[in-house]
Amino acid sequence: MKDQFNTALGNLIDKLGGWFNAIIENIPNFILAILVMICSYFGAKYVSRLVRKLVENRIEQDSIKNALSRVIAVLVVALGLFIALGVLNLGKALTSLLAGAGVVGLAIGLALQGTIANTFAGLVLSFRKKIQIGNWVETTGYSGEVMDINLKDFTLKEADNNIVIIPNKTILENPLKNYSLTTKMRIFLECGVGYESDLEEVQRITQETIAKTFDQVKSPEDVEFYYTEFGDSSINYLCRFWIDAESMLEKLRAKTKAIIEIKKAYDAAGINIPFPIRTLEFNNKLDIKDSKSVDSGDKQ
Template sequence: MNNSNLKMKDQFNTALGNLIDKLLGWFNAIIENIPNFILAVLVLIASYYAARHISRFVRKLVVKRVEQHSIANAISRVTTVIVVAFGLFIALGVLNLGKALTSLLAGAGVVGLAIGLALQGTLANTFAGLLLSFRKRIKIGDWVETTGFSGEVMDINLKDFTLKEADNNIVIIPNKTILDNPLKNYSLTTRMRIFLECGVGYESDLEEVEKLTRETIANTFDQVESAEDVEFYYTEFGDSSINYLCRFWIEADSILEKLKAKTRAIIEIKKAYDKAGVNIPFPIRTVQFDNKLNINNASSNQKS
């Protein structure tokens, strides 16, 4: 019994000695690494404040080139994360935690791959929004046409592209769709060409019609300096009229202004034609009967 007690006492003393040695080793390691720990903390604090100042600076730079505040905020936040992550990696290196740093990078890579696969469409729209925001040829207020829609650009954010059509409808298009399809920007030029198609009666003096049309357009629009600047071409002998095409340039940067100009041109041409007696015929169909109907005989047969 005494031998067993002595044996248990020896085992307890040995375990206690090992525990004390382990704690002393950890304590000594902490004491030795206090300078590194303090330095790592200082690196993290410095990276935090550096991230704040750098993100503000980046935001100011982005705002000068991009009108969308959502894009500028997103870029500044990404900058903050990058700076803080860089400071964290330096701090781990100062603490000689190379294995932890390697594991952290590996885990970040796996998590990033999983998130990228899960949010593939969202990330595509996000990067497309960033690219669209830095394109100088597309900005808020422009009148554009893409994927069958046309209107004024109201907003470009990280998810979608917002248009306001001429009838005041709002169209929201994913950013990726905008990059993958052709886009026509009417606001890049201040000139637009108006196309007018009409027809006059076969009895009309075609040279007089051409002269009258050219002069009417030139007198209606200040942008048209002379009648020679108006293009006029007869195109075909129609069923009821001789048809023509008239083209001229105006100063406009939206489809709405183009439609207003075309409406004004049609009104003024109609007034000029009415005053000059030029006929704009509507389709007429003549029905011809080769056998003559005898109405008198038909009525007498009905009476009998």
Template sequence: MILKFDIQESIKGIWEKLGGWLDTLILNLPNFLLAIIVFIAFIFIARYAGKLFDRVFRKQIKQDSIRLMAVKVLKAIIILIGFFIALGLLNLDKVLTSVLAGAGVVGLAIGLALQGTLNNTFSGVILSFLPELQIGDWVETNGYAGSVTEINLRNIVIKQSDNNYVVIPNSKIVEEPFKNFTRTARSRIFVNCGVGYESNLEMVEKLTLETIRDNFPQRGNEEVEFMYTGFGDSSINYVVRFWADVTKNRDILVAQHKAIIEIKKAYDAQGVNIPFPIRTIDFKNSLNLNKE
């Protein structure tokens, strides 16, 4: 009899527990359905937001890998927001707190383990929105010069003038200065030269300025500048500065090449001497053989 009574009490306790669970489920059923609807709605919002931002990013980011990664990150953030809101509707505050704490710990561990990789990744996202650096630009950075052929989430790839490729981590580009020739259509060219000490300096200045102006038309406020810089061992040295169309390093070399040829032609026609280094050796007869 005692055993039968214990079984009945156990069954009664189970039914009461199940009844309590059923009552709780019925009471929370509206919130549960609302949480599901909210979460599904955020999934659809993330999908359409991803398409919208993909169109926007397509105009700003030329590199497909960075654009797709940015869209995926955005969609994941929207879905996570919907997940947390759904948990809040279910009154699972403790679960939400535990999830956030766990996510923080996991995120910290991953961040420490992938510190260098994440640095390059975030630097790649920054570079993708940086108007001063685009695919096809000719840049000088970290001791290398070339055309940018690729920008991804880890590095940029530069094709040098010798047809070799250089891979540079994104963090190096963000932290170090770089020079972009393509961002400006015109740049100033410097040509250094020297003339003999017997030259008419005023005539040389006038001749050089006329030669450069005839071969390199200046625009707007641009002008050709000529300045003597010092007395050399065999010549009086000067620098002439002028503007030309430059979008890469080769354009500078081409402009200097043309300027040197034209200046040499003009000097030859007017008899202006461009001296080469001269060494004078003075022999003194300190030994007099005829001395008594």
């Protein structure tokens, strides 16, 4: 028993001695690894600030800026960790760490497919110059002002002040109409006048009214006017002209103003804007006396 104890104690002392010698031999590597980690830490801070400055003028959303800077910082620190492990000759540990990170990343990616897709879509949307906060856009059946673009969703405020939150992935995969990319919009007006109207006079009055109402329309010739059909109760026309506008609300206001002024001009000129009339005709040839006799016969 005593011999076994002495043998175990000797093995322990030899093992500790080997560890001590290994530590002494690897002190320079330890110091170098610590320096690498310290440099990676401060380097991550510097790179994070640099990235934030670079994207400052291209991205308005603070959430996107913070996310980008943090991701870059994590990557720099991770690179420093891998270099430090290599300096310490821990190749096996480094391989195991990479394998474990790959398995964990795969599991997380499968579990959070939708979230990751929205995150990357948010990053892509943030770098698109054609979609900016404050633009008036229309997509997936919704129309409104872009209020926010973050890593999860795309926020719109509609004309009725309702807030619509749409996943970034949906925005990226569907067509989007941006009314704010151009400074001009075209107004379409459809109306009809009575068959008794002087059609040339109607055209002249309409074009002159539009030209007087909107400063952007320089002359009546800039207003397009086309008769389209002989309707059931009117001769219908289409009127088109351009205005300076960047949102759907401005377009609606301009259309409303045009309708009001055209109605006033037509009233002053005695031009009729007809509307469908339904006439009910009763062709009952039965005499009142006959109907009374029939009623009395039924009672009998």
